[in-house]
Amino acid sequence: MSHTPPPAASGLSRRRLLQGAAVLGAGAGLGALGGPAPSALGAPALVRSRPEVRWGVQSGDVTARSAVVWSKTDRPARMLVEVVATADSRRVRGRWQVDVGPDTDHAGKVHLDGLPAGTELFYRVRFDADGQDSEPVVGRLRTAPRDRRDxxxxxxxxxxxxxxxxxxxxxxxxxxxxxxxxxxxxxxxxxxxxxxxxxxxxxxxxxxxxxxxxxxxxxxxxxxxxxxxxxxxxxxxxxxxxxxxxxxxxxxxxxxxxxxxxxxxxxxxxxxxxxxxxxxxxxxxxxxxxxxxxxxxxxxxxxxxxxxxxxxxxxxxxxxxxxxxxxxxxxxxxxxxxxxxxxxxxxxxxxxxxxxxxxxxxxxxxxxxxxxxxxxxxxxxxxxxxxxxxxxxxxxxxxxxxxxxxxxxxxxxxxxxxxxxxxxxxxxxxxxxxxxxxxxxxxxxxxxxxxxxxxxxxxxxxxxxxxxxxxxxxxxxxxxxxxxxxxxxxxxxxxxxxxxxxxxxxxxxxxxxxxxxxx
Structure with a gap:
């Protein structure tokens, strides 16, 4: 649909400010992970960072028995999804996995099946790359009911x-x-x-x-x-x-x-x-x-x-x-x-x-x-x-x-x-x-x-x-x-x-x- 663009913009480059903040954030992240600081006298030490999941999680196309769960990381990894009854539950009701790589921009989807109808469920997503696990990210969905509830x-x-x-x-x-x-x-x-x-x-x-x-x-x-x-x-x-x-x-x-x-x-x-x-x-x-x-x-x-x-x-x-x-x-x-x-x-x-x-x-x-x-x-x-x-x-x-x-x-x-x-x-x-x-x-x-x-x-x-x-x-x-x-x-x-x-x-x-x- 054709629409009129807004007035022209000018002034300070917000992109340069954001890119600078991203560089600072990356450096801060190394310290937060407890890795060794680069040596001032020799070559920088190798730090194995954890996969990132800063794009969050999504679910979609939910039915009474199934759903799709999406997430993304920053490198080739295995996407691991667990379905649980509560956000912090240790009792896992189902596990799914899929490998992601550059062919999908390191984004992945898993198709959950065999879910209970009409139930609020939580899912945890994490990524494993060469033995390094990401922080888990939690999402929530409600499957479709089989009865006439609202x-x-x-x-x-x-x-x-x-x-x-x-x-x-x-x-x-x-x-x-x-x-x-x-x-x-x-x-x-x-x-x-x-x-x-x-x-x-x-x-x-x-x-x-x-x-x-x-x-x-x-x-x-x-x-x-x-x-x-x-x-x-x-x-x-x-x-x-x-x-x-x-x-x-x-x-x-x-x-x-x-x-x-x-x-x-x-x-x-x-x-x-x-x-x-x-x-x-x-x-x-x-x-x-x-x-x-x-x-x-x-x-x-x-x-x-x-x-x-x-x-x-x-x-x-x-x-x-x-x-x-x-x-x-x-x-x-x-x-x-x-x-x-x-x-x-x-x-x-x-x-x-x-x-x-x-x-x-x-x-x-x-x-x-x-x-x-x-x-x-x-x-x-x-x-x-x-x-x-x-x-x-x-x-x-x-x-x-x-x-x-x-x-x-x-x-x-x-x-x-x-x-x-x-x-x-x-x-x-x-x-x-x-x-x-x-x-x-x-x-x-x-x-x-x-x-x-x-x-x-x-x-x-x-x-x-x-x-x-x-x-x-x-x-x-x-x-x-x-x-x-x-x-x-x-x-x-x-x-x-x-x-x-x-x-x-x-x-x-x-x-x-x-x-x-x-x-």
Missing amino acids: VTFAWSGDVAGQGWGINPDSGGMTGFEAVRRLQPDFFLHSGDNVYADGPLQERVVLPDGSVWRNVVTPEKSKVAETLDEFRGQYRYNLLDANVRAMAAEVPLLVQWDDHEVTNNWYPGEVLTDERYTVRDVDTLAARGRQAFTEYTPLGGDRVQRALSYGPLVDVVALDLRTHRGPNTENLAPDGPGTRILGEDQLARVSRQLRTSRALWKVVASDMPIGLVVPDGEVAQEGIANRDPGSPAGRELEIARLLSDLKRHGVRNVVWLTADVHYTAAHHYSPERASTTDFDPFWEFVSGPLHAGTFGPSELDATFGPRVVFSRTGARAGEEPNDSSQFLGHVRIDGDSGVMTVELRDIGGRVLHRTDLTPA
């Missing part, structure tokens, strides 16, 4: 966009702390986990004359092109204590959108952006996808997947990037211009929703259905095409999916998304639409979690959307603060089955609430 989850997206990175003066990426405080069963990250096309500057002067200070790393100083530069986008976010703390306590379900690669990308595109020396988008996408899968607790390598979280909810995550056609005016009656899911994914998603036995079916979409998201003056980046008439272009695949769900009697379907950098509640109805072959449904939008704010966007009337609520920031591209960043929170009551959807700002205020009674 389920809660949160969602948002869009991190480190529009030039807003980690600002120590404002507490860092505090949107993640807002998620952690809610203690949801899991967090749905709706895409734009990173802004690989959004370099950061060290100082940004705000409209009131104050200065926003970004932590900056070499990889965040330019657009990402090499594999290591894409990896550096994720390493950057993990510098933030809020990000690490939330990921250690709340399991993730991650999607991707465009900024994990570059703005508004599609397969086969050739960039004209002069910031890039690598302009073949397929090459950039392959590198961006590898970094995404290496640095997130994604189970497998497919972004599109279904997560069953007990009898109350299944989440079906979409991938609106991998199979889409080019960005055009989005009015084609057939052909490549109609693709947003692709035939195989469309059939798979329909089947996953039709066969779901859960009370609620959540479609996790990395883009909204009815909001117009342009790519320049003519082309469209999103599903909607700005024409209120019958479905055309990418709308055709969505119309087929909605029609299929109606034909098979699939009820209680809710769409959740982010992408547009504000929060809104939309109700879609055939009574207001130019096409009538679908059942009414809700779509809730919430974000950004740490990026500039925009909106509201224009609504395309094809599927009969109505804005029930919307809230934007105070100005376009506004810096992250308690009232300009948004997330959604869902609670499904185990007794009644009522789904309560709250749209919140990260300051903790509930801006809108909708109670949905299941059919």
Whole structure:
């Protein structure tokens, strides 16, 4: 999605200060480990340091019996994972291991299985390298229940966009702390986990004359092109204590959108952006996808997947990037211009929703259905095409999916998304639409979690959307603060089955609430 960058930055090089601090920290670490100090008269003594785990731990794709655990170290090592009942328990319920090396940037994932359902569990991660063990790092997860107990989850997206990175003066990426405080069963990250096309500057002067200070790393100083530069986008976010703390306590379900690669990308595109020396988008996408899968607790390598979280909810995550056609005016009656899911994914998603036995079916979409998201003056980046008439272009695949769900009697379907950098509640109805072959449904939008704010966007009337609520920031591209960043929170009551959807700002205020009674 196209967004306006922040004002130009200037002044003291924060990067040089950080690099100097890192050198000092490394020297201090040797003393803390009790190793011998370098000799002033002879060659330095060899110190065998312990592997580092400064990027924390994450869990993801949690079900009743399984989960994925992620972590990373700084050298080739064996990643060892233990599952225990309490954080300090010595009674181990299961052990797993995997070797990590430079082929994954020393990041590793283990797939835990045979877990007890509906149970809070702790996991300890450590790395062994040549007999040297790292400090253990502890995480927590809750497996999906098999009974109808309450389920809660949160969602948002869009991190480190529009030039807003980690600002120590404002507490860092505090949107993640807002998620952690809610203690949801899991967090749905709706895409734009990173802004690989959004370099950061060290100082940004705000409209009131104050200065926003970004932590900056070499990889965040330019657009990402090499594999290591894409990896550096994720390493950057993990510098933030809020990000690490939330990921250690709340399991993730991650999607991707465009900024994990570059703005508004599609397969086969050739960039004209002069910031890039690598302009073949397929090459950039392959590198961006590898970094995404290496640095997130994604189970497998497919972004599109279904997560069953007990009898109350299944989440079906979409991938609106991998199979889409080019960005055009989005009015084609057939052909490549109609693709947003692709035939195989469309059939798979329909089947996953039709066969779901859960009370609620959540479609996790990395883009909204009815909001117009342009790519320049003519082309469209999103599903909607700005024409209120019958479905055309990418709308055709969505119309087929909605029609299929109606034909098979699939009820209680809710769409959740982010992408547009504000929060809104939309109700879609055939009574207001130019096409009538679908059942009414809700779509809730919430974000950004740490990026500039925009909106509201224009609504395309094809599927009969109505804005029930919307809230934007105070100005376009506004810096992250308690009232300009948004997330959604869902609670499904185990007794009644009522789904309560709250749209919140990260300051903790509930801006809108909708109670949905299941059919």
